[in-house]
Amino acid sequence: MGDLPGRSRYLGLAAALAAMGHGVQAESSEKAALSAFADNCLSPHLTARAANEAFAGPEIRHDFYDLDPFSAPAPSPAAGMPTPGTDRRCEVTFDGDQGAQAAETARAALAAEGITTEAPLPATHTGAHRPGTTLLAARALNPGRVAVVHTGTRPGPNGPETFLRVERLTPEASREALK
Template sequence: MLVMSVAVQADEDALPTRAAEAFAAHCFSPFMTAERAEEVLASTGARVDFYDLDPFSNAEPSPVTGRPATTGTDRRCEVAFDGDHAELAASAAIAGLEMEGIDTEAPIPDRYQPTEGTALLGARQLNPRRIAVVHVGTRPGPNGVETFMFVERLMPIAP
């Protein structure tokens, strides 16, 4: 019984790293789909919220299944997991942006404000008509404090 308890604890300790790395590797990709989110994000054990109303590829738009869609966005990719792992999550998010070559800063829209647990809040230009907002931090979750990481793609800016 003790061996089983130790194995469960080790798996729980690895979850933040797995979830943060999966977020970094997949959430910034324009080819991410709801099916892929289930496969690569939810399989880490993290809580996942994903929708893409205007896919880049020929994939079908995915429904909004978690929280309601954020006004003015057409895509969200979010993972959340128990505990305060904001520093790990912020580092992973920055690495994910760098891996995708998303480095042009953009002004953060007024509707995004830092919260008490914010570790990272920033906006990046995806192309001349689109920006994405990344927010990482901690908040109350279903089991106490949880770490969250999300990126939301805003609707295109009119030319």
């Protein structure tokens, strides 16, 4: 049978390394999802095809629609029901509870894009604050358009999930919000 205590130490070390590897993989998946949101979701040039490529991977889930695209040849329809008063959504989710990091990432991405002018939270989003919300804020994209950014944690398919979402209001909903 060989050296049983030595074998036990080896198996214990192997189990510890495997657990560390899983932690590293989860951490890198979280970083990839946060970076994907920051690098893509605020771009007016993002298309459904580009979103599918940017958010590819088993650890990242996304929801994207653009009913009034800035640069795409055709609208990207919503897979489900669009939020009333919005014409674009970019949402990234991943397993785990990283709501605080999601809020930091969203704030930094907004600042990097120069989207810093606060706007009133529109009526369409006043009920969006739920347990787990870490950021819910409206920002003026320009004098006539508003976006709502929402981050936090919620129940997901595999336990808690972290989400980062930005929704662009329609021109009509933006005018109403900016009154």
